[in-house]
Amino acid sequence: MKLAKSAKSQKRVLDAAAKMFRDYGYAGTTMRAIADEADLKAGSIYYHYKSKDELITAVLDIGINAVISSVEDALQALPETATGRDRIETAVRAHLSAIIKIGDYTLATRRVFGQVPEAIRLKNTKLRDTYGAIWQKILTDAHARGEFKTDANLTLARLFILGALNWTVEWYKPGGRTIDDVARDFTAVVIDGIANPYGVIHSAADDNQQAQSRAN
Amino acid sequence: MKLAKSAKSQKRVLDAAAKMFRDYGYAGTTMRAIADEADLKAGSIYYHYKSKDELITAVLDIGINAVISSVEDALQALPETATGRDRIETAVRAHLSAIIKIGDYTLATRRVFGQVPEAIRLKNTKLRDTYGAIWQKILTDAHARGEFKTDANLTLARLFILGALNWTVEWYKPGGRTIDDVARDFTAVVIDGIANPYGVIHSAADDNQQAQSRAN
DNA sequence: GTCTATAGGGAGATAGAC
DNA sequence: GTCTATCTCCCTATAGAC
Numbered sequence: 001m002k003l004a005k006s007a008k009s010q011k012r013v014l015d016a017a018a019k020m021f022r023d024y025g026y027a028g029t030t031m032r033a034i035a036d037e038a039d040l041k042a043g044s045i046y047y048h049y050k051s052k053d054e055l056i057t058a059v060l061d062i063g064i065n066a067v068i069s070s071v072e073d074a075l076q077a078l079p080e081t082a083t084g085r086d087r088i089e090t091a092v093r094a095h096l097s098a099i100i101k102i103g104d105y106t107l108a109t110r111r112v113f114g115q116v117p118e119a120i121r122l123k124n125t126k127l128r129d130t131y132g133a134i135w136q137k138i139l140t141d142a143h144a145r146g147e148f149k150t151d152a153n154l155t156l157a158r159l160f161i162l163g164a165l166n167w168t169v170e171w172y173k174p175g176g177r178t179i180d181d182v183a184r185d186f187t188a189v190v191i192d193g194i195a196n197p198y199g200v201i202h203s204a205a206d207d208n209q210q211a212q213s214r215a216n
Numbered sequence: 217m218k219l220a221k222s223a224k225s226q227k228r229v230l231d232a233a234a235k236m237f238r239d240y241g242y243a244g245t246t247m248r249a250i251a252d253e254a255d256l257k258a259g260s261i262y263y264h265y266k267s268k269d270e271l272i273t274a275v276l277d278i279g280i281n282a283v284i285s286s287v288e289d290a291l292q293a294l295p296e297t298a299t300g301r302d303r304i305e306t307a308v309r310a311h312l313s314a315i316i317k318i319g320d321y322t323l324a325t326r327r328v329f330g331q332v333p334e335a336i337r338l339k340n341t342k343l344r345d346t347y348g349a350i351w352q353k354i355l356t357d358a359h360a361r362g363e364f365k366t367d368a369n370l371t372l373a374r375l376f377i378l379g380a381l382n383w384t385v386e387w388y389k390p391g392g393r394t395i396d397d398v399a400r401d402f403t404a405v406v407i408d409g410i411a412n413p414y415g416v417i418h419s420a421a422d423d424n425q426q427a428q429s430r431a432n
Numbered sequence: 433g434t435c436t437a438t439a440g441g442g443a444g445a446t447a448g449a450c
Numbered sequence: 451g452t453c454t455a456t457c458t459c460c461c462t463a464t465a466g467a468c
Contacts, residue, residue, distance in 0.1 A: 163383025
């Protein structure tokens, strides 16, 4: 699909805006800086966007929406019988994929969210709640199926998961660990924990037995 | 300990700065706004701090240092024999305590870190690495004692923990859940996971077969 | 220590040429 | 569609009175 000239430079402006907002924050990003990055002059931006507020709104919405739809699509592709573990791992993978594809937007979203004018923030908050609800559903459904501890604190678990996921955008870089690896290990921590299920049997002098017994 | 007049208004300026940086970001916060919040005039701030950069540096350092020393102190108060679980729960509790005491600084730190001039950011990065190292040590020590799964991905666990902890400052408010509750449940998720250790034994109507096949 | 006044530089946004 | 030129406003920081 070929883009018209207008749509093409509009996208250039949007990409540039995401990158600058990400690095310099909302107020710290000037229309001139965005224009430079997008290879045109400041005045020309106003042909595509009425104001700086309209630009940041677009960036914020894209950032969160991309993650939401990536995760939703991946979940819907799963069979009915998928377990909570399957769903968590799948959702984490989709979350990371979205970040890689549009990390500038996602990072911008996370970094400037607390700084934009209130009206803009409120609009975007609904989308964030939507994303939280997706995770809440994954957890409560699996809990209802008896997959989790009866007394597991699902709300807290969700907050931890979302916090950890929000943070991935700060450290996950393509080229290192694969998405699949991260998603698997991430899920393992949340689902199984890191504790040795056989209890502490170690004693500094003889960790041989330990290694053997743990190899089951 | 009574503070001299100078020290008192210096602290007022600092507190005001933390609050404004938190809400409006680095560039979005004006010296006038800080002055208003601190009940003096913009010009007077320069008697206490040479520049806006010096102010943000002070706020960033306080924000991260308070968390570091709170956690370090709490860990040192533990007996030698404390397990990884003890240490994690203690560290989480100390982290949350610090946030409650100086949440404005902690939030400011988290929110503006990505936006300050590079020189300032680099200086603060060392402190952040220090904090990461504290957690890494908790995990690797406990792992060496055989408390964790042999193949547990400690680096990822650390990133998970730090991400989740960084996020607590966005949702944890005094008056709701107690710090002790959050710390306990947080630790439970990381250490034990949320999975039902007895396998899936529940059936909604009759997903028995499904449960059996999953019980391996 | 805190004030007022202001220098000097950029900011967002608009108008009109091309 | 994009440019240049410019309006108006507000920023950081300084100087000197009190």
